[in-house]
Amino acid sequence: MxxxxxxxxxxxxxxxxxxVTALAGCSDDDTxxxxxxxxxSVASQGADAFASATAEAGERFDDVKNGVDVKGDVKLxxxxxxxxxxxxxxxxxxxxxxQKSFLVQVNFTDxxxxxxxxxxxxxxxxxxxxxxxxxxxxxxxxxxxVKAEVDRAVRY
Numbered sequence: 001m002x003x004x005x006x007x008x009x010x011x012x013x014x015x016x017x018x019x020v021t022a023l024a025g026c027s028d029d030d031t032x033x034x035x036x037x038x039x040x041s042v043a044s045q046g047a048d049a050f051a052s053a054t055a056e057a058g059e060r061f062d063d064v065k066n067g068v069d070v071k072g073d074v075k076l077x078x079x080x081x082x083x084x085x086x087x088x089x090x091x092x093x094x095x096x097x098x099q100k101s102f103l104v105q106v107n108f109t110d111x112x113x114x115x116x117x118x119x120x121x122x123x124x125x126x127x128x129x130x131x132x133x134x135x136x137x138x139x140x141x142x143x144x145x146v147k148a149e150v151d152r153a154v155r156y
Contacts, residue, residue: 057105057118057119060103060120061103061120061152061154065156066156067103067154067155067156068096068154069152069153070102071152071153073093073094073153074091074093074150074153075093076088076089076106076136079146079147082137084141084143085137085138085139085140086108086138086148087138088136088148089133089134089136090104090133090134092131092132092133094126094131094132098128099126099127099128100125100126100155100156101123102122102153102155102156103120103122103153103154103156104123104150104153105118105119105150106151107149108146108147108148109146109147109148110145110147111145111147113147116142117138117139119137121134121135136148
C-alpha cells in the first residue's frame with residue numbers, strides 16, 4: 001500500500017502496552033504473563049483497526065480506473081466533532097477540462113500523529129474549473145485532539 005506509514009501501528013502497540021501496564025495494578029492477576037497477554041490483545045485490536053480502516057478505503061480506490069493523482073487539489077477544513085465522530089470538510093478543485101468525480105482518502109490522527117482512523121469520500125460530478133465538497137466522517141468515535149490529513153486523492 002503506497003503512502004502508508006508503519007510507524008503508527010508500532011506507536012499504537014507501545015501505547016497499548018503502556019495503558020495495559022498501568023491498568024494491570026487494578027486487576028487480580030498482574031503477573032508479567034498476564035500483563036503481556038493483555039498488552040498483546042490491546043495492541044492487536046489497534047493493529048486490526050488500522051488494517052480494517054485502510055483496507056476498506058483501499059477497496060474503494062481499487063474500483064477506480066484511469067484515475068489521476070490530484071492530492072494537491074484537495075484541501076481539508078478544521079476537524080470538528082459530531083456525535084463523537086470526527087468530521088472534516090473536504091474541498092476538491094477540478095483543474096481538468098471536463099466534469100470529473102473525486103475519491104479522497106482522509107486519515108484521522110491524534111495530536112502526536114498516531115493513526116486513529118481512515119475514510120474514503122467521493123465528491124461526484126465536479127464541473128471543470130469548479131470546486132466540490134464532501135464530508136469525511138470517522139468510522140467510530142474519536143476523542144482528544146484529532147487531526148485530518150489527505151492520504152491520497154484521485155480524479156476520474
